[in-house]
Amino acid sequence: xxxxxxxxxxxxxxxxxxxxxxxxxxxxxxxxxxxxxxxxxxxxxxxxxxxxxxxxxxxxxxxxxxxxxxxxxxxxxxxxxxxxxxxxxxxxxxxxxxxxxxxxxxxxxxxxxxxxxxxxxxxxxxxxxxxxxxxxxxxxxxxxxxxxxxxxxxxxxxxxxxxxxxxxxxxxxxxxxxxxxxxxxxxxxxxxxxxxxxxxxxxxxxxxxxxxxxxxxxxxxxxxxxxxxxxxxxxxxxxxxxxxxxxxxxxxxxxxxxxxxxxxxxxxxxxxxxxxxxxxxxxxxxxxxxxxxxxxxxxxxxxxxxxxxxxxxxxxxxxxxxxxxxxxxxxxxx
Amino acid sequence: xxxxxxxxxxxxxxxxxxxxxxxxxxxxxxxxxxxxxxxxxxxxxxxxxxxxxxxxxxxxxxxxxxxxxxxxxxxxxxxxxxxxxxxxxxxxxxxxxxxxxxxxxxxxxxxxxxxxxxxxxxxxxxxxxxxxxxxxxxxxxxxxxxxxxxxxxxxxxxxxxxxxxxxxxxxxxxxxxxxxxxxxxxxxxxxxxxxxxxxxxxxxxxxxxxxxxxxxxxxxxxxxxxxxxxxxxxxxxxxxxxxxxxxxxxxxxxxxxxxxxxxxxxxxxxxxxxxxxxxxxxxxxxxxxxxxxxxxxxxxxxxxxxxxxxxxxxxxxxxxxxxxxxxxxxxxxx
Numbered sequence: 271x272x273x274x275x276x277x278x279x280x281x282x283x284x285x286x287x288x289x290x291x292x293x294x295x296x297x298x299x300x301x302x303x304x305x306x307x308x309x310x311x312x313x314x315x316x317x318x319x320x321x322x323x324x325x326x327x328x329x330x331x332x333x334x335x336x337x338x339x340x341x342x343x344x345x346x347x348x349x350x351x352x353x354x355x356x357x358x359x360x361x362x363x364x365x366x367x368x369x370x371x372x373x374x375x376x377x378x379x380x381x382x383x384x385x386x387x388x389x390x391x392x393x394x395x396x397x398x399x400x401x402x403x404x405x406x407x408x409x410x411x412x413x414x415x416x417x418x419x420x421x422x423x424x425x426x427x428x429x430x431x432x433x434x435x436x437x438x439x440x441x442x443x444x445x446x447x448x449x450x451x452x453x454x455x456x457x458x459x460x461x462x463x464x465x466x467x468x469x470x471x472x473x474x475x476x477x478x479x480x481x482x483x484x485x486x487x488x489x490x491x492x493x494x495x496x497x498x499x500x501x502x503x504x505x506x507x508x509x510x511x512x513x514x515x516x517x518x519x520x521x522x523x524x525x526x527x528x529x530x531x532x533x534x535x536x537x538x539x540x541x542x543x544x545x546x547x548x549x550x551x552x553x554x555x556x557x558x559x560x561x562x563x564x565x566x567x568x569x570x571x572x573x574x575x576x577x578x579x580x581x582x583x584x585x586x587x588x589x590x591x592x593x594x595x596x597x598x599x600x601x602x603x604x
Numbered sequence: 605x606x607x608x609x610x611x612x613x614x615x616x617x618x619x620x621x622x623x624x625x626x627x628x629x630x631x632x633x634x635x636x637x638x639x640x641x642x643x644x645x646x647x648x649x650x651x652x653x654x655x656x657x658x659x660x661x662x663x664x665x666x667x668x669x670x671x672x673x674x675x676x677x678x679x680x681x682x683x684x685x686x687x688x689x690x691x692x693x694x695x696x697x698x699x700x701x702x703x704x705x706x707x708x709x710x711x712x713x714x715x716x717x718x719x720x721x722x723x724x725x726x727x728x729x730x731x732x733x734x735x736x737x738x739x740x741x742x743x744x745x746x747x748x749x750x751x752x753x754x755x756x757x758x759x760x761x762x763x764x765x766x767x768x769x770x771x772x773x774x775x776x777x778x779x780x781x782x783x784x785x786x787x788x789x790x791x792x793x794x795x796x797x798x799x800x801x802x803x804x805x806x807x808x809x810x811x812x813x814x815x816x817x818x819x820x821x822x823x824x825x826x827x828x829x830x831x832x833x834x835x836x837x838x839x840x841x842x843x844x845x846x847x848x849x850x851x852x853x854x855x856x857x858x859x860x861x862x863x864x865x866x867x868x869x870x871x872x873x874x875x876x877x878x879x880x881x882x883x884x885x886x887x888x889x890x891x892x893x894x895x896x897x898x899x900x901x902x903x904x905x906x907x908x909x910x911x912x913x914x915x916x917x918x919x920x921x922x923x924x925x926x927x928x929x930x931x932x933x934x935x936x937x938x
Contacts, residue, residue, distance in 0.1 A: 368855070376855035376879060378831075430856070430880065497712075521702070521710035522764070524882075527873045537869045539861050542885030545710060546764065548858075549883045551876030 275392025276584045277327035281319040285584045288327050290388060292396055298364075300348055300402045301340040302356060307390040307581070308333030308415040308574070309591045309600045311446070311507070312358075316384050317588075323385065331390030331602075332358045332383040333418040335411040338402065345399040353405045355564070356390065357418035358382055358554045360397035374400065375556045391584060391602065403560050408568035416446065416574035416599040417567060419554060424451035424503060425563040427526045427552035428458065433501055435459025438520065440484070440499045443506035444471045447528060449575060449598045451503055452478040457570040463499070465492070474597075486510070492518055503552070505529045512549075513538050521545040528552040576601045609726025610918045611661035615653040619918045622661050624722060626730055632698075634682055634736045635674040636690060641724040641915070642667030642749040642908070643925045643934045645780070645841070646692075650718050651922075657719060665724030665936075666692045666717040667752040669745040672736065679733040687739045689898070690724065691752035692716055692888045694731035708734065709890045725918060725936065737894050740902040747907035750780065750933040751897060753888060754908065758785035758837060759897040761860045761886035762792065767835055769793025772854065774818070774833045777840035778805040781862060783909060783932045785837055786812040791904035797833070799826070808931075820844070826852055837886070839863045846883075847872050855879040862886040910935045 277288035295301055313330035315321060334356040338348050348354065361381035362369050368376040383389045383397065405414055417425075424447050433439065433455070440463040441451040448464070455462045456479025463482040464475035472483045484491040495518045502515055503526045512535055515525050522545065527535075537549060555563065567573065579587035581602045591600050611622035629635055647664035649655060668690040672682050682688065695715030696703050702710040717723045717731065739748055751759075758781050767773065767789070774797040775785040782798070789796045790813025797816040798809035806817045818825040829852045836849055837860045846869055849859050856879065861869075871883060889897065901907065913921035915936045925934050 373855070427880075521707070527877060530873050530877060535869070535871045535873050537871065537883070539864050539869050539885065542883070543861060543864060543887050544885065546761075546885050546887055548885070549871070549876070551873065551878065551880050551882070553877050553880055 273388070273392055273394045275329045275388060277329045278317045279327050281324065281326070282317065285391065285588060288329065295340055295342050295396070297342040297344040298399055299342045299396055300338055300345060300399045301394050301396050302334065302336040302354060302402060303339040303394055304334055304336040304390050304392060305604050306335040306411045306415045307331040307602045308418065308420070309587060309602065310419045311591070312419070313384065314588070314591060325386050328384065329388035329391055330384050331392070331395070332356070333415045333420070334383070334390035334395055335405065335415045335418070336395070339394055342399065348399055348402060348404070353411065354402040355405055355414065355418045355560070356383060356395060356397045356402055357422060357560060360387060360401045362398070362400070372558045373556050375554060391581070393604065400557050403557050403564065406564055406568040409564065410573065412576060412578060412601050412603065413573035414564070414567070415601050416450070416576065417563060418560070420447045420574065420599060421450050421567065422554045422560050422563055423447055423528045423552065424505065425454050426555035426559055427503060427528065427550070428454060429555070429559055429562065431501060431524055431526070431550070433458060433460065438498060438500045439463070440465050440502045440518070442502060442504040442510070442515070443529060444475050445505060446599045447505035449478050450572065451505060452480050453572045454566070455479070457566070457572060463495070499523055502526065503528060507531065509533050512536070513541055516541050516547055516549070519545070519547045522547065524548040524550050526550045526552045574599045578603055607722070607726055607728045609663045609722060611663045612651045613661050615658065616651065619725065619922065622663065629674055629676050629730070631676040631678040632733055633676045633730055634672055634679060634733045635728050635730050636668065636670040636688060636736060637673040637728055638668055638670040638724050638726060639938050640669040640745045640749045641665040641936045642752065642754070643921055643936065644753045645925070646753070647718065648922070648925060659720050662718065663722035663725055664718050665726070665729070666690070667749045667754070668717070668724035668729055669739065669749045669752070670729070673728055676733065682733055682736060682738070687745065688736040689739055689748065689752045689894070690717060690729060690731045690736055691756060691894060694721060694735050696732070696734070706892045707890050709888060725915070727938065734891050737891050737898065740898055742902035743898065744907065746910060746912060746935050746937065748898070748901070749935050750784070750908035750910065751901060752894070754781045754933060755784050755901065756888045756894050756897055757781055757862045757886065758839065759788050760889035760893055761837060761862065761884070762788060763889070763893055763896065765835060765858055765860070765884070767792060767794065772832060772834045773797070774799050774836045774852070776836060776838040776844070776849070777863060778809050779839060780933045781839035783812050784906065785839060786814050787906045788900070789813070791900070791906055797829070833857055836860065837862060841865065843867050846870070847875055850875050850881055850883070853879070853881045856881065858882040858884050860884045860886045908933045912937055
């Protein structure tokens with residue numbers, strides 16, 4: 271049965287009605303009826319072909335929440351009607367050392383939901399069953415959708431770098447990713463500092479759990495915080511004075527990039543060496559890690575602050591995302 | 605009693621005979637009769653005032669092996685005649701969180717052997733007792749001297765990043781630091797790849813324990829090793845094509861800098877993010893870590909390959925270091 275969706279037909283194109291025939295369902299695949307889909311900065315980047323690997327027609331959408339509509343012949347553990355989420359990755363080889371050890375995100379044959387595959391801006395979407403991750407009871411579908419990309423992107427580095435309630439933490443950029451990072455860290459028991467260009471979001475950041483706020487533009491607040499943090503996570507796509515952030519780290523502290531700055535990082539090796547500091551890349555987790563995040567979010571009431579749009583108003587929703595002014599994430603409802 | 609030593613009287617100066625009065629011995633200090641002292645690239649940098657914090661007359665030497673000649677009134681655990689080593693650091697505050705937890709290297713009041721303090725190019729040298737680290741029986745004094753800086757610099761990151769026999773490792777630069785790094789990694793049970801500009805040191809690197817060798821200049825050997833290593837330690841003070849090395853890392857792999865490149869590092873954030881790679885600074889360890897290294901070196905026969913000079917031939921020895929052609933470390937004998 272063909273799937274009705276919304277696709278960009280060319281780079282930077284508006285989204286248009288688009289119907290495609292998904293073919294027979296693979297034995298280990300599921301088909302999910304989309305109830306909600308978040309819009310991520312990387313949907314926009316893919317529509318615009320910013321990374322030079324987009325294929326058109328391109329159906330964006332990789333923060334999907336929905337219900338299982340069909341399961342392949344060999345799928346176990348998921349049943350029709352069950353609520354699941356699908357994120358950036360929708361498949362892997364199942365056989366390499368990473369797939370075998372629950373680290374599918376590193377699989378060299380990783381398949382992604384909106385890369386040469388049609389995503390969640392539509393009535394249904396497919397994925398390998400492994401990548402359709404059950405949502406626990408307590409999570410609201412709309413507020414959980416952004417966890418599938420924004421959430422796991424900030425949560426996974428916390429897992430991988432052993433962040434605990436004693437880790438002194440800071441979040442750079444209080445936006446779609448940052449407002450979730452502050453919540454996760456606060457609920458992990460950390461003292462969290464929010465870092466932004468201005469104090470505009472000071473109150474909101476504190477409402478998410480930040481204990482302190484640093485504004486970088488035209489102040490010396492960051493310089494004064496030298497030697498303060500074990501773990502700084504940067505969610506911004508902009509070029510900042512990164513050596514100032516390294517300077518703000520404590521011994522063996524880590525500056526984690528989950529946002530991609532426009533330019534190459536220019537870093538002083540000397541400033542890394544003196545106190546054994548690290549600069550680290552972070553990304554979305556593997557299915558087991560996303561499940562861990564869901565459980566944590568459900569227990570602690572971590573949820574995205576969202577603006578809702580009907581799926582049919584997809585272009586208005588995309589326009590809103592392109593302004594960068596949404597607080598803090600846009601979610602489409604079927 | 606005055607101490608006879610060798611000092612540079614001005615930046616880039618030759619070393620000249622120099623006598624100084626060390627004053628009364630502190631209650632928690634020891635004085636060590638120098639039997640051997642390695643020469644490190646940073647002795648040269650300090651003589652030349654490369655880092656702009658040298659003070660003259662400057663007595664270099666921070667890879668000291670000798671015997672305890674005097675102990676302060678409150679020193680316990682060390683006795684006259686005992687063989688010890690003194691490295692880069694010679695004192696700390698004893699009271700901060702780092703000193704209290706055995707991580708004296710991070711103490712904000714760190715005192716260093718050749719920074720506003722007279723080092724080991726002389727008949728005696730002083731240090732806080734904590735930083736005079738007993739040598740186990742099995743280590744030859746001359747061959748152990750370079751462990752006090754070159755050795756701990758490469759060994760400490762192995763400790764801090766949990767290198768085990770299953771870690772896929774590479775060493776960039778087969779010189780004073782690199783030839784020790786290859787030995788340590790091989791004895792930890794790792795498969796080690798040596799990386800140098802040419803194949804000149806191929807046989808020697810294998811004699812130190814390398815299983816593979818990559819030459820970077822005019823070959824595509826490094827490009828072919830994409831995705832190969834968990835832990836690459838770079839010991840070179842030169843600018844290399846660092847993104848190629850990041851590309852050679854496996855998922856979550858680390859590129860550790862212990863050598864300081866001439867220029868800032870220019871790194872692609874995208875290449876770090878895709879597989880959660882890290883760029884890390886490494887440095888000399890704290891006393892307990894140096895003791896761990898000594899024990900490991902003694903058990904496994906790790907030793908510096910050295911060229912010996914008599915202490916009185918200090919300027920010839922320095923000239924040899926300045927050529928960069930020594931294999932692999934120069935050690936002065938009293």
